[in-house]
Amino acid sequence: MAGNDILIGIDAGTSVIKAVAFDLAGHQIASAAVPNRYLAGPDGAVTQSLPQTWADCVSALRGLAEKVDGLATRTAAIAVTAQGDGTWLVGKANEPVTDAWLWLDARAASTVEALAGGPLGRARFEATGTGLNTCQQGSQMAHMERHLPEFLDRAEVALHCKDWLYLNLTGVRATDPSEASFTFGNFRNRRYDDTVIEALGLRRRKGLLPEIIDGTLVTHPLADEAAAATGLRAGTPVSLGYVDMVMTALGAGVVGGSGDAACSIVGSTGVHMRAKHVDEVYLNAEGTGYVIALPIPGVVTQVQTNMATTLNIDWVLGLAADILRDMGEEVQHRDLVGRLEGWLAASAPGQLVYHPYISEAGERGPFVNANARAGFVGLSVNHRYADVVRAVVEGLGMAMRDCYAAMGDLPPEIRLSGGAARSKGLRGILSAATHASVRVSSREEAGAAGAAMMAAVAIGAYPDMHACIAEWVTPLLSPSEAPDPALVPVYDQIFPAFSAARQGLLPAWDALASTRRGRAVASGEASSQGAKE
Secondary structure, three states: OOOOOEEEEEEEOOOEEEEEEEEOOOOEEEEEEEEOOOEEOOOOOEEEOHHHHHHHHHHHHHHHHHHOOOHHHHEEEEEEEEOOOOEEEEOHHHOEOOOEEOOOOOOOHHHHHHHHOOOOHHHHHHHHOOOOOOOOHHHHHHHHHHHOHHHHHHOOEEEOHHHHHHHHHHOOOEEOHHHHHHHHEEOOOOEEOHHHHHHOOOHHHHHHOOEEOOOOOOOEEOOHHHHHHHOOOOOOEEEEOOOHHHHHHHHHOOOOOOOOEEEEEEOOOEEEEEEEEHHHOOOOOOOOOEEEEOOOOOEEEEEEEEOOOHHHHHHHHHHHHHHHHHOOOOOOHHHHHOOHHHHHHOOOOOOOEEEOOOOOOOEOOOOOEOOOOOEEEOOOOOOOHHHHHHHHHHHHHHHHHHHHHOOOOOOOEEEEEOHHHHOHHHHHHHHHHHOOEEEEEOOOOHHHHHHHHHHHHHOOOOOOHHHHHHHHOHHHEOOOEOOOOOOHHHHHHHHHHHHHHHHHOHHHHHHHHHHHHHHHHHHHHHHHHHHHO
């Protein structure tokens, strides 16, 4: 065993917290994971316990130590990234003020609607490059200011998830340039922006914003209390990573290699990213998307995100599972996933339009509409289940194209990450829908790797991020797969129908939302009356 030959990347996602060990050349050695826990309330609340999140992070690090001999003495540095957006308020003695509001929390919807039409709305977007939505800390704090000011009164600092873990690891209250600039700042200089803060109505809360530090330049030592809890060595350098979205993109290949590349994470949600110099950023008229700094000077990722991607596939496969279950035949999800390629091969392309807005939170990219819902256009009696499955996958391709078009022109190459990228049929559809060649990253834990890459640069293992990318990322990209020339014109023909139907469905979505709200009110009144009786 060599000394100081391991980097630990912590990735605290929405569903799981992972601790991953890499050697200094970027090879993954081992990983440990602990399921994440959050609570959903009937009013749109989605919250998470701060102490439990730290305890789960400790458990993941302890689990990693069980798999790697001498982990404590071999660790050269630790880096941490986590789920983005959300609001993690901390008060006196670094104690939580309340449970964290996650990015899934929808309570700020009314405040977002009010702020979006404000006189400084466009100025805020021009500075941050980021559309306003309920996910963001700025929106959530603005909502608290209006309706729950006591939370902000008791707080001393407003953190994000990774910032909370960094505080526990080092005792330092800080955030990184990526979340700071797309929430409260300017992506060009990576600093807080007074116009943005004013646009959110949070001028008197500016003191809650923490110091901004860059984890490729600054580290802090692992605190004694954290060392005792995790079993790692006190004083080990800790790097504060950027938000998990761009850490995953960095680890999966959004930068590096030849040509102009983009990166899409094809997971439960869909994240579509292009690395650009700050002067090349395209800010759309609709004011949607994100601009998120990368840990490379002058380079940012322009981002559009779908609320649901593979969740659509899970839904359509779940229909088959429900029918089989009702007939007395139990079937596992993995068995149905294994049939996906066959269903795609058994159906003709471009028969139906499917809008993949299956999330109950609606959609946020490339448009923001909490009332948006999934649906098919063009069904006839001749369509079978395989046609429906294919339409769902094609809908993902159309939504991906929609997102990239909102960032400017379509990219010539897309690097894919996420479990669904293993499907050859799905890759072919995404490639043809976007006109882009695709490559798949074989990196298993891209988010943790991106954070660990920051630590590698911080401790001098590499002179800069480009050198690290050349060794950690580029060799793990698969050969390029060109778009099928027979499929490209088919998807070119149905994309206008996809876009037109999306626009035309706006009144229907609003009417359905009104009906849902009416039923919810009636149900609540009935429950209240029953309780009185």
